[in-house]
Amino acid sequence: MYQFNLRAILVYFDRLPQSIAVTLALTGIAVVASTLLAFPIAKARMSGIPPLVVLARAYVELFRNIPILVLLYVYYFGLAQAGLHLSTWWAALLALSTNAAAYCAEILRAGYSAIPSGQREAARSLGLRAWQIEVFVVLPQVARVIIPPFANHCIGVLLGSSIAAVVGVADLADWMLATGSDSFRYMESFLVAATIYIVLCQGVAAVIAAIDRRARAGLR
Amino acid sequence: MFATGNVWDYWPVFVNGLLLTIELSLIALVVGFVLGLFIGLARTYGPRPVRALCTAFTESFRSIPPLLLFFGGYYGLSYATGLTMSPFQASVIAMILEASAFMSEVVRAAFRSVDRGQWDAARAVGLGFWAALWTVIGPQAIRVLIPPTIGVYVAVLKDSSFASIVGLVELTRAGLLVRETVGDSLTVFLLLSAIYFVINYSISSGALALERRFRFVH
Numbered sequence: 001m002y003q004f005n006l007r008a009i010l011v012y013f014d015r016l017p018q019s020i021a022v023t024l025a026l027t028g029i030a031v032v033a034s035t036l037l038a039f040p041i042a043k044a045r046m047s048g049i050p051p052l053v054v055l056a057r058a059y060v061e062l063f064r065n066i067p068i069l070v071l072l073y074v075y076y077f078g079l080a081q082a083g084l085h086l087s088t089w090w091a092a093l094l095a096l097s098t099n100a101a102a103y104c105a106e107i108l109r110a111g112y113s114a115i116p117s118g119q120r121e122a123a124r125s126l127g128l129r130a131w132q133i134e135v136f137v138v139l140p141q142v143a144r145v146i147i148p149p150f151a152n153h154c155i156g157v158l159l160g161s162s163i164a165a166v167v168g169v170a171d172l173a174d175w176m177l178a179t180g181s182d183s184f185r186y187m188e189s190f191l192v193a194a195t196i197y198i199v200l201c202q203g204v205a206a207v208i209a210a211i212d213r214r215a216r217a218g219l220r
Numbered sequence: 221m222f223a224t225g226n227v228w229d230y231w232p233v234f235v236n237g238l239l240l241t242i243e244l245s246l247i248a249l250v251v252g253f254v255l256g257l258f259i260g261l262a263r264t265y266g267p268r269p270v271r272a273l274c275t276a277f278t279e280s281f282r283s284i285p286p287l288l289l290f291f292g293g294y295y296g297l298s299y300a301t302g303l304t305m306s307p308f309q310a311s312v313i314a315m316i317l318e319a320s321a322f323m324s325e326v327v328r329a330a331f332r333s334v335d336r337g338q339w340d341a342a343r344a345v346g347l348g349f350w351a352a353l354w355t356v357i358g359p360q361a362i363r364v365l366i367p368p369t370i371g372v373y374v375a376v377l378k379d380s381s382f383a384s385i386v387g388l389v390e391l392t393r394a395g396l397l398v399r400e401t402v403g404d405s406l407t408v409f410l411l412l413s414a415i416y417f418v419i420n421y422s423i424s425s426g427a428l429a430l431e432r433r434f435r436f437v438h
Contacts, residue, residue, distance in 0.1 A: 002300055065374070065420035066413045067381035070392060074413060077405035155283070162285035166385065173287050180295055187300040190292035194284045201283035 009188050012179040019175035020196060026161045026171060030093055031154055034100035041101060042108035056105070063102035071095040072163050092164035100157050107153060111146035112138070144215045151208035155201050162197075172196060227407045230398045237394025238415060244308075244390060245377040248315035252376070253369065255316065256323020263324060264331050265349075274324065281321035286379040289314035294386035307388035315376060315383075322372045330364040331357065370427035374420045381416075391415065 045056035063071070076091035086094065115138055123133040165173035176193035180186040263274040281289070294310035297303070305313075334357050342352035384393035395412040399405050 002302055004300070061421055062417060065378075065417045065424070067378040067392070067416055069381045069384070070395075070409060070412050070416060073392075073395075073405075074409040077399065078409045079406075081405045159283070159285040162287040165287065173285060176288060176291065180291070184299065186295035187292070187297070190288060190296040194280075194288050194292065197285060197288065198280055198283040202279075 004187065005185070006188050006192075009179055009183050009185045009192070012175070012183065012189070015175060016172075016192075016196075019170055019172045020200075022164075022170055023158070023161055023172040023200070026089075026093060026096065026164055026169070027154070027158045030096035030100055030157050030161065033093070033097040034104050034157070037097060037101035038104035038108050041105035042112065045105065045109055046112060060102045060105055063099050066099075068095055068099045068160050069163055069166065071099055072167065076167050088164070088167040088169050091167060092161070092169050095163060096157060096160055099160065100153065103153055103156065104150075107146050107149045108142070110149070111142040114145045115141050147208060147212040147215055151205055151212075154204050154208065158200060158204060159197070225402060227398060227402050227404050227411065230402065233394045233398055234391065234411070234415065237389055237391040238419075240389065241377065241380050241391040242419075244311055244315060244383060244388075245373065245380045247312055248319040248376050248380070249369075249373050251316045252319025252323050252372075255320035256325075257327050259320060259324035260327025261331065261353075264328050265353075278321045278324045281317050282325070286314070286318060286382045287385060289318055290382045290386050293317075307383065307386045310386055311380070311383040311388050311390075315380060318379060319372065319376045322375060323369070326365060326368045326372060327361075329368070330361040333364050334360045367427050367431040370423060370430070374423055374427075377420060377423075378416070 041056045041059055044052040045060070047053065072091060072095040075086055075094050076088065079086060079091075119137055119141065120133055123137040128137065161171060162173035164171045165177055168174065172193055176189045179189040179192075183189070259274045259277060262270050263278065266274065290311060293314035294305055294307060297310065297313070298305045338356055338360065339352060342356040347356065380390060381392040383390050384396060387393070389397065392412060395408050399408045402408070
């Protein structure tokens with residue numbers, strides 16, 4: 001008869017901080033990389049130049065509609081066959097970032113379209129250069145608008161980062177897979193890992209909500 | 221590499237995998253829709269403890285990566301209950317949990333989007349809570365509900381690829397199997413990407429068309 005016994009997997013807990021750190025590192029780097037990648041895509045989408053618009057749309061639709069797991073297999077197995085051998089870490093990071101960039105580009109586009117054109121006109125009439133308008137006038141306002149959807153985006157990347165375990169990156173999901181198959185305490189390791197993911201998600205949401213409050217306070 | 225044959229020779233494997241993927245995600249969506257409707261309504265109109273419970277359910281299952289749900293559903297439940305779960309049963313359970321959490325959010329947002337005045341008016345003409353919900357609020361909420369529901373379906377269909385982890389031969393696992401036989405990883409996974417893309421893109425384009433069709437004109 002099965003008995004729930006958390007103590008049975010207690011010996012595996014010393015590997016937990018390390019695996020949580022890997023999950024957070026993967027998430028953090030992917031969020032930054034995807035945001036950097038999303039900027040040119042969003043800009044191209046809004047450029048009004050037909051070939052650029054089509055390319056940007058194609059990128060977004062393509063990467064939003066392919067499961068991230070399949071994307072990982074393309075990068076890890078597919079590219080290896082084509083001669084490009086990515087390590088598990090880089091393949092996972094690439095899959096996460098290229099997938100997240102599609103969502104992030106849409107968030108940025110919505111952010112840009114929320115800025116009234118009067119802001120640009122006013123800045124231009126003050127004699128600001130194009131890059132100054134972009135950096136000092138538009139970007140700060142875009143940043144403020146996109147904070148709430150960006151929080152959901154970060155949580156999505158955090159959840160998606162669990163794909164790394166499939167190819168064997170030692171993240172939190174991998175801790176669960178390894179602990180489960182080593183101790184046969186599948187339910188326990190699932191519950192521990194699931195609880196940590198829930199806490200991490202709530203943590204990310206809380207941090208971004210705090211940033212949002214500060215950004216709003218700056219408006220008054 | 222010991223290549224035996226061509227990827228395209230194995231097209232029936234892909235077709236069967238695809239059918240299973242669609243079957244799985246449809247079951248998850250339909251059951252998830254019903255459960256999500258109850259949970260979402262309880263979260264919006266229920267008494268405080270019920271509301272807290274439903275919020276905890278939604279927040280939890282939205283914050284657990286699908287990989288973990290399939291793992292927990294298959295190995296976890298099998299070991300914990302002593303029942304031998306088939307990969308299909310485990311996948312259905314995992315996906316229903318995920319879909320109902322997503323749907324309850326959609327339902328809550330849809331019912332909240334109905335103007336408060338509609339409630340006041342319905343109550344003022346003497347309708348009870350359920351009558352008002354069924355005849356006045358519900359029909360308005362359902363219009364708002366349809367487009368994001370299709371979004372949920374696409375999300376669920378994509379996440380069904382994680383069922384390959386527990387050995388269910390849906391589309392992704394079918395691809396992995398063909399890869400093992402043929403060895404042509406690049407073709408197999410590009411083909412998988414293309415199939416998923418075509419299906420999901422057609423569904424979401426359909427959603428967009430529906431959204432235009434159902435848009436409220438005041």
